[in-house]
Amino acid sequence: MLDLLRNGLVVSCQPVDGGPMDDPEIISAMARAAIAGGADGVRIQGVANLRHARKSITAPIIGIVKRDLPDSPVRITPFLDDVAALAQAGADIIAYDATSRARPVSCAAIVEEIAKHGCLAMADCSNMDDAKGAVRDGAQIVGSTLSGYTDETADSGPEPDLEFVEELARLDAFVMAEGRYANPDLAKTAIKAGADCVTVGTPLTRLEVNTALFRAAISQVT
Known part of the structure; x- marks a missing residue:
C-alpha cells in the first residue's frame, strides 16, 4: 500500500461542509477525477x-x-466506533488526530483499533512530539497535517511547514506532507524536503474557496 503512494499525490476530496458539492455522488466524482488526473x-x-x-x-x-466535540478540540477520527465504521466502508488507511490534546480515546487505543481492522494508521501531527508518540504507538504514516492548526502552532504562517517535514523524514515512518500546499511547486518542494507523499485539498476540491479568492482580487480593482 505504501509503495503505491511513495513519491505520490493524494487528493483530499473534502468540499465545504454543507455546500452544494457536499454530496456523496459529487465527492465520488471528485475522487474519480483526481485519479484520472494522476492522483495516487x-x-x-x-x-x-x-x-x-x-x-x-x-x-x-x-x-x-x-466531529465537533463539546469537551475536546480533537476533530479527526476521535472514537473507536469511527475507526470501525471507516474500515467497514472500505478505507485502506485511517487517519486520526495524534496530538496530545484532551481527547475521548487515547491515541494508542485508536491505532490498536485501526490495526485490528487490517488498515494502516496515519497520524495527523502538529509537532515532533506527536509524531514520535505515533511511531511508538505503531502508526505507519506520520503527517504534518495539523501544523498550524493547534494553539501551539497557530503562528507557523501561511506557508507549509517544510521544516517539520524535514524533521519527520528522520523518523522510521512513511511521511505525508499535508497542509497549505497551494501550488505544484510547493508540493514538489515537500518531496525534496523528504516527504514520501503529498496531500493536497483546498486548491483542488474547494470550489467556493478558490472562487472567492478570484472574486476578491477582481473586486480590488473594480
Whole structure:
C-alpha cells in the first residue's frame, strides 16, 4: 500500500461542509477525477462519502471522520466506533488526530483499533512530539497535517511547514506532507524536503474557496 503512494499525490476530496458539492455522488466524482488526473490516492471525510467512493475507485483511500466535540478540540477520527465504521466502508488507511490534546480515546487505543481492522494508521501531527508518540504507538504514516492548526502552532504562517517535514523524514515512518500546499511547486518542494507523499485539498476540491479568492482580487480593482 505504501509503495503505491511513495513519491505520490493524494487528493483530499473534502468540499465545504454543507455546500452544494457536499454530496456523496459529487465527492465520488471528485475522487474519480483526481485519479484520472494522476492522483495516487484520495482522502475522504465521512463514512457515507467513503463508502460511495469505494464503489468506483480501487486506489488507496485515506478515511477520516470529523466531529465537533463539546469537551475536546480533537476533530479527526476521535472514537473507536469511527475507526470501525471507516474500515467497514472500505478505507485502506485511517487517519486520526495524534496530538496530545484532551481527547475521548487515547491515541494508542485508536491505532490498536485501526490495526485490528487490517488498515494502516496515519497520524495527523502538529509537532515532533506527536509524531514520535505515533511511531511508538505503531502508526505507519506520520503527517504534518495539523501544523498550524493547534494553539501551539497557530503562528507557523501561511506557508507549509517544510521544516517539520524535514524533521519527520528522520523518523522510521512513511511521511505525508499535508497542509497549505497551494501550488505544484510547493508540493514538489515537500518531496525534496523528504516527504514520501503529498496531500493536497483546498486548491483542488474547494470550489467556493478558490472562487472567492478570484472574486476578491477582481473586486480590488473594480
